[in-house]
Amino acid sequence: MERLKHYGLMVVLCCLAIVLGGCETDDDYRGYILSGRWFGDLGMMIDGQPAIGSDLEFIPNDYYGYTQGYGYETDYYRGFWGIETVEHYFTWMVRDGIIYLRFDDPDLDCNIHDYSLSPDYFEGYMDGIYSSVWFSLRNYDRYWDRYGYFDNYYSYRLLQMPADSLGIANADNSPECVRRVNLKTGETQPEEGSAE
Numbered sequence: 001m002e003r004l005k006h007y008g009l010m011v012v013l014c015c016l017a018i019v020l021g022g023c024e025t026d027d028d029y030r031g032y033i034l035s036g037r038w039f040g041d042l043g044m045m046i047d048g049q050p051a052i053g054s055d056l057e058f059i060p061n062d063y064y065g066y067t068q069g070y071g072y073e074t075d076y077y078r079g080f081w082g083i084e085t086v087e088h089y090f091t092w093m094v095r096d097g098i099i100y101l102r103f104d105d106p107d108l109d110c111n112i113h114d115y116s117l118s119p120d121y122f123e124g125y126m127d128g129i130y131s132s133v134w135f136s137l138r139n140y141d142r143y144w145d146r147y148g149y150f151d152n153y154y155s156y157r158l159l160q161m162p163a164d165s166l167g168i169a170n171a172d173n174s175p176e177c178v179r180r181v182n183l184k185t186g187e188t189q190p191e192e193g194s195a196e
Contacts, residue, residue, distance in 0.1 A: 027094045030117060031066035034058045034094070037141035038122055043133035046077040046086060056137060058092060068093035073103070101126075 042054035053076045061069040073088045090103040099112040115124025125132040
């Protein structure tokens with residue numbers, strides 16, 4: 001009888017370990033799928049005009065596994081010389097299913113919690129300071145395969161990083177970038193500088 005109680009306790013402890021470790025595995029899997037390059041509409045406005053497309057790149061941090069890392073948002077717009085780009089650096093983290101993005105421009109910081117994510121599609125809402133913006137992206141470059149990530153890409157990407165993503169560029173020459181405000185019916189857009 002004593003031996004049966006011992007085995008019963010072991011089974012309960014194993015089940016508890018599986019249940020408690022499930023959330024971390026889910027976040028790890030989401031980060032794994034998220035890592036790579038995505039293109040589509042992020043709801044960006046550049047100097048008052050909508051971007052013609054945006055690229056999000058998620059690079060995992062090797063030390064923390066697949067739950068956090070850094071990345072780049074590149075927005076494409078029609079400029080004087082044709083199609084031009086604006087790039088922003090960000091850090092990202094997946095915790096309890098929520099994706100947190102913290103940009104070099106704090107006005108672009110957002111949380112993504114109402115979304116659909118698969119190896120090919122990523123869509124949902126980016127919740128910023130004042131509102132939620134719908135985004136829709138397709139994956140076109142994965143940093144993983146069935147054996148894991150391709151590590152040789154990261155050092156190349158770091159060498160290609162433009163100076164303005166490090167905050168070195170002159171702010172007077174940089175286009176103004178904001179996310180579009182998707183208002184619900186009957187709402188008004190808050191005044192600039194108000195803390196609603």
